[in-house]
Amino acid sequence: MFAFAVSAFFLLLFGAGVLRDRRRFANAVHLGLAVTFLGLGLLAAVEDLPSGLVESLLVLILLVLGLGPVVLAVLLCVNGVKMVRREGRRPANLLSLLAGLGILGTFGLTAVAVLTRSRVLGVVAVTLLLVLGYVSFLFVCFVGYAFLYGRMRLRRDAGFVVVLGSGLIGGRRVPPLLASRLDRGREVYERLAARGTDVPLLVTSGGQGPDEELPESHAMADYLVERGFPEDRIRREDRSRSTEENLRFSKELMDAERPGAGCVVVTNDFHAFRAALMARKAGVDGQVVGSPTAAYYWPSATIREFAAVFLEYRVVNLTVCAGLVALGCLGLAVTG
Known part of the structure; x- marks a missing residue:
């Protein structure tokens, strides 16, 4: 009963947080804690079920907890190899492979500690599992709430649609990833335009990189105009990097054109929630929506986004991790 009460408390915090501002990482944590305590409450209630059903459920739970992380690690390694083959060996493309190898390494170390009955290895393994558990909890919270955020109803009062740039091919051509954002931005623009009398403006946002022949925002605008989008409804933000x-810079442009107007920001789905957190920090009155991304690209991109958010709150997160490591060292000293 206590677990259900705690779950309800965090669920209330989650609801209040969403009503206050959808773009808060605390919403993700509150939702994760509500689900966690709900699960603990349901697990405690299992003992009231018939004995045969209880045993079956416990076996199922042990299989999920035992095999689930291993299966996930293998899938991440497979995805990492595919990323390297398709996208190259840039560090960002290695994240899913490194995450998979890290999980397998932690479980391998745990197995060695058990088999060798090494006190030192045992404490190190437990410490790593605690840190991995904390980071994994935050990651699940991030992914779960990002999924919900991406499916929230589109706001009705936006005066702008802002499409974020992502680089050009050959210095001047729009790549598929950016084309997906632009197509989604046009779709959002048309939906907003059909709702009311105040037709929004579309902002293409992106400056010129050192290997680009023109600013990204200009190439993005050209892409839209070539496909029939009205050029007079486009505004170019061409300073950002x-x-x-x-x-x-898009906020400056919007404030100058229509002071106080809200916006809808368009990026790729894996980037939407982090972009929403950044928009809140920048004081942008905007909802962020995502465009589809190739399935093989999603794991590494999501891990990269989570890592950036994790480090954004580095003081809290690194303090917790340091506390878990200190707890492991204390355990080693006590058992020694």
């Missing part, structure tokens, strides 16, 4: 600058 990062997502933070995309949002900040």
Whole structure:
């Protein structure tokens, strides 16, 4: 009963947080804690079921907890190899492979500690499992809430649709990833335009990189105009070199054109929730929506986004991790 009460408490915090501002990582944590305590409450209630059913459920839970992480690690390794083959060996493309190898390495070390009955290895393995458990909990919270955020109803009062840039091919051509954002941005624009009398403006946001022949925003605008989009409804933000600058400079443009108007920001689905967190920090009154991404690209991209959010709250997260490591060292000292 206690677990259900705690779950209800965190669920109330989650609901209040969403009503206050959807773009808060605390919403993800509150939802994760609500689900966790709900699961603990349901697990405690299992003992009231018939004995045969209880045993079956416990076996199922043990299989999921035991084999689930191993299966996930193998899938991440397979995905990592595919990423390297299709996208090259850039560090960002190695994330799913490294995550999979890290999980397998942690479980391998745990198995060696059990087999050798090594006190030192045992404490190290437990410490790693605690840190992995904490990071995994936050990652599940991030992915779960990002999924929900991406399916929230589109706001009705947006005066702008802002499409974030992502680089050009050959210095001037729009790549498929960016084309997906632009197509999604046009779809959002048309939906907003059909709702009310105040037709929005579409902002293409992206400056010129050192290997690009023109600013990304100009290539993005050309892509839309070539496909029949009205050029007079486009505004170009051509100074930005990062997502933070995309949002900040686009806000300046929007404030100058239509002070106080809200917006819908368009990026890829794996980037939407982090972009929403950044928009909130930049003071942008905007909802962020995502465009589809190739399935093989999603795991590494999502891990990269989570890592950036994790480090954004580095003081809290690294303090917790350091505390878990200190707890492991204390355990080693006590058992020694």
